[in-house]
Amino acid sequence: MDQARRNLYVLWVGNFLTACSFSLVMPFLPRFIAELGVTANLYTWSGLIFSVTFLSSSIMAPIWGNLADRYGRRPMLIRAGVAISIVYLLMSFVTSHVQLFWLRLLNGAFSGFIPSAVALVATNTPEDRVGRYLAILQTGMATGTILGPLLGGTLAELLGIRWTMRVASVLVLISVLLVIFLVRERVLGAGKARTSVLSDLKLAVSNRRLLALMISALLIQASLQSLQPILSNFIPTLAREGWIAAVTRSLFGEGEATDFVVGFVFSLPAIATVLTAPRLARAGERIGFARLLSAGLLAAGLLILPQSLVQSIGWLILLRFVFGIATAAVQPSVNAALAEVVHPSFRGRAYGINTSANNLGSVLGPSLGGWVADAFGPRAVFVVTGLVMLAASAWVQRMLVHGPEEPLVGAPEEV
Numbered sequence: 001m002d003q004a005r006r007n008l009y010v011l012w013v014g015n016f017l018t019a020c021s022f023s024l025v026m027p028f029l030p031r032f033i034a035e036l037g038v039t040a041n042l043y044t045w046s047g048l049i050f051s052v053t054f055l056s057s058s059i060m061a062p063i064w065g066n067l068a069d070r071y072g073r074r075p076m077l078i079r080a081g082v083a084i085s086i087v088y089l090l091m092s093f094v095t096s097h098v099q100l101f102w103l104r105l106l107n108g109a110f111s112g113f114i115p116s117a118v119a120l121v122a123t124n125t126p127e128d129r130v131g132r133y134l135a136i137l138q139t140g141m142a143t144g145t146i147l148g149p150l151l152g153g154t155l156a157e158l159l160g161i162r163w164t165m166r167v168a169s170v171l172v173l174i175s176v177l178l179v180i181f182l183v184r185e186r187v188l189g190a191g192k193a194r195t196s197v198l199s200d201l202k203l204a205v206s207n208r209r210l211l212a213l214m215i216s217a218l219l220i221q222a223s224l225q226s227l228q229p230i231l232s233n234f235i236p237t238l239a240r241e242g243w244i245a246a247v248t249r250s251l252f253g254e255g256e257a258t259d260f261v262v263g264f265v266f267s268l269p270a271i272a273t274v275l276t277a278p279r280l281a282r283a284g285e286r287i288g289f290a291r292l293l294s295a296g297l298l299a300a301g302l303l304i305l306p307q308s309l310v311q312s313i314g315w316l317i318l319l320r321f322v323f324g325i326a327t328a329a330v331q332p333s334v335n336a337a338l339a340e341v342v343h344p345s346f347r348g349r350a351y352g353i354n355t356s357a358n359n360l361g362s363v364l365g366p367s368l369g370g371w372v373a374d375a376f377g378p379r380a381v382f383v384v385t386g387l388v389m390l391a392a393s394a395w396v397q398r399m400l401v402h403g404p405e406e407p408l409v410g411a412p413e414e415v
Contacts, residue, residue, distance in 0.1 A: 004125045010182045011117040012140035014175040018113045019141040021168035023148025027266040032161045046229035047370025054362030056108035065352015072187045073120035081176035083110030085169045092165035119351040131336040135281030138332040145270035153263025200349045212399035214357040219392035221361025226369035226385045230378040232262045241314040272324025280329045289333040290400035296329030301389030308382035
């Protein structure tokens, strides 16, 4: 087995464990905030505490990306994993939502395990395999996102959210150990050039296609994360079909098992991603990842709008699963399209900048979603999200599918 494939397999497991740790905790964060005593403006506080991590991460990601191109992505993986593990452990001891806010801020400043894994695979894989390997890597994150809410819901029911956070800390630490002992990296000589974050940003925004990808990433992430502050408190307000009540009774007795149901609903889009992402990646190689991205956004926008009308959990389950099939085409397409327009020596910085765009979307989405939910009700968030996705699809069509070809960004003569 060549090193590129070994890196892929090990980082697949690392991304799986890291994503699992994240989704062990995040779907239940609004309910934890309520347990800490927050009653007024609960959705707004949930949005702020969820999104503040991405605010600090968006500031730091280009800096980490610049260091990654100089010294390698592997040290960034280790740094991020150790920091995340420590923060999850500390979160399990908080006594107020203000303490949780500051820890989430700190978590974002030192995070970046999954983006670093993406950048390492993108820069240490033969060019003819990059798109396929990135799509496979995405399924590791998606699989973790499936099992995380299910395991987190079960642990929260049995042990409570604080012990769930401690389990998440251990999972990330295992990812770090795997990277230390099994991942090897070839740092490109051209990537060791000393550049400033400001010059990297100027170079990125000067390219029409790369700028379009960054804006697309921001809009996509804002849409996908806008529901995070509301779902865990919205789902319990829906009626339960008989089969759902029968399943929860068989697993947990006569209790409501609300955390488990919330975790299951959260996992559905990721289940769809795992089932369909490899096939969609092959389609992207045939028709172009920009076209696949636009089609995925269009379908996702159309599928999220009717979720604003559901009255029962069963209908939400169906729509969330089909929505997940559409979004399975989205994030891998952004990563693959980015690899197509950026020179390998600039990819660490490009993925760092792209992470900042993603994180800004993760700031705007939950913050806006929480405010809209408090002001107009949680159902309005589905409508706003669907319209943003439709707008993003049109943007991709105009700027990427029908946009002009440009030279690779960050080729050695440009750096």
